[in-house]
Amino acid sequence: MASQKLQASASNQLDDMQMDMSPMIDMVFLLLIFFMVASTMITQRKDPDVVVPIAPKGQDVKTAQGRITINVYSDAVMKKKGRNTPYADVNSVELTREGITRLVEKERLANEQVGTKSILYVRGDQAAIVQHVKTVIAAAAKGGVNDVIFSGYSRKVGQ
Template identity: 30%
Template sequence: MKFQTREPESAAFPLAPMIDVVFLLLIFFIATMQFSQSERELNVSVPVAEEGADARQTVGELIVNVRDNGEVVVDHAVMTQEQLYSKLTRIAAVHKNQAIRIRGDGKVEYQKIVEVIDICQKAGIPNISFATQVQSKRK
C-alpha cells in the first residue's frame, strides 16, 4: 500500500494585524495620558508636605480642583456645588469605588475643601485623597 504524505500547513503568525493592535493601544495610552496631565496644569498651587503623595493619577481617578478663590473645577469646567453633586452622583451610580483626588490651592479657605469632601460623601464616594507637593530638599 502506498500512503500519501501531506505536508503540514504553514504555522505562520500574521504580524500585520498584531502590529495594528499595538499601535492602536499605544495611541490610546498616549491620548489618555495627555488628558490626565491637563487637569494638573490648572492654576492650582497645592500645599507642600514633607511626605507628599505620589503625583501620578491612577486609572479612572477624577481630579477635583479647588482654586484659591473657591471655584471648583472638574474637567476644565467651573462647577457649582449642585453641579458637582449631580456629576459625582452619576459617577457613583456606575463606579461604586470611584477614586477622587482633591487638588486644593494652598491659599483656599479650609471650609471650601470641607464642602467638596461633604459633597463627595453625600454622592456616595468614600474614596477621597488629597494632592500635595513634595517639599524640596535644601542643602
C-alpha cells in the first residue's frame, strides 16, 4: 500500500514538472544584442562628387574586406573643387601618383597582416578621362596590388 502511494506521488510530481524557457529566451536576445553592438560594420564611404557610370551587366561586390578605394574625378569636378589632381582616397584627400603608390602599399601590408587579399576599387566619375584611371591602376601595381574592380550602377539610380 505504501509503495502505491509513493508511486502515485512520484508520478504526479513528474507530470507537473516543466522547464521554464523564459530565462533561456532572455539570454538568447541578450547575446544577439551584444553581438550586434560589439561587431563592426564594414562600410565604404562614397564621395557624392563622383557620378559612377551605369554598367547593365555589372555585379555587386560581395565583400568590402581588403578593398582599397581610389576616386577619380572628372575635369569639371576638379575645377569646381579647386583640385590639382583628379585622384583622391576614400576620405576625399587629394593624392598624387606617388601618393597612390604609397597608400596602396601601406594598405596592402596592413591587409596582409590580417590575412586579407588587397583589391583596388576604382570609383571613376562617368566623365573622367580614361588615362587617369590607367594612371591609378599603374600606380597601384607599383604598390603591389594588381586586382582591380570598378564601381558602377547596374541601373539608373531611382529606378
